[in-house]
Amino acid sequence: MGEITLSIPDELLVALKVTPEQCGLELRLAAAVKLYEIGRLSSGAAAKLAGIPRVVFLSKLADYGVDTFRLSPHDLAQETPLA
Template sequence: MNDEILCIKVPEDIFITIGKKKLKKIMKLSTAIKLFKDGELSLGKAAELADVPKLEFMEILSKEGISVIDYLPSDLKKEINVLK
């Protein structure tokens, strides 16, 4: 798969304060989290966008209070009953 380059304008003072490398990392991670949370990207694709391993992305989501597994209460109850 080919990568695309996205160019955005950033105020110079923010660019200087944060730095190019850190700003790029933050923007990729924040975008990946948002798109995963909104159901726009799968876990694997979001981790790929964030440029981190899937397990690390899962840990990041957990720290952000975002569930990786999204069960409805009724579905969760069924799963628990199956395990009993």
């Protein structure tokens, strides 16, 4: 597994009122959400990056204003039965 080290100024941790560990978890989740939003990761891969189950990841998307499912109007029409 790859590892990335990120230096966060102490003032930022104080301002955010988080520990370095909490900050790391929040940054992993934020990165996973953004990569999912722009289509670089599937929801499953993004959940792995965030270190949480896929169902939990999908539920957290709303906290970031990201749609859980992305359907084009064409795809939506295909999925919606006609009355």
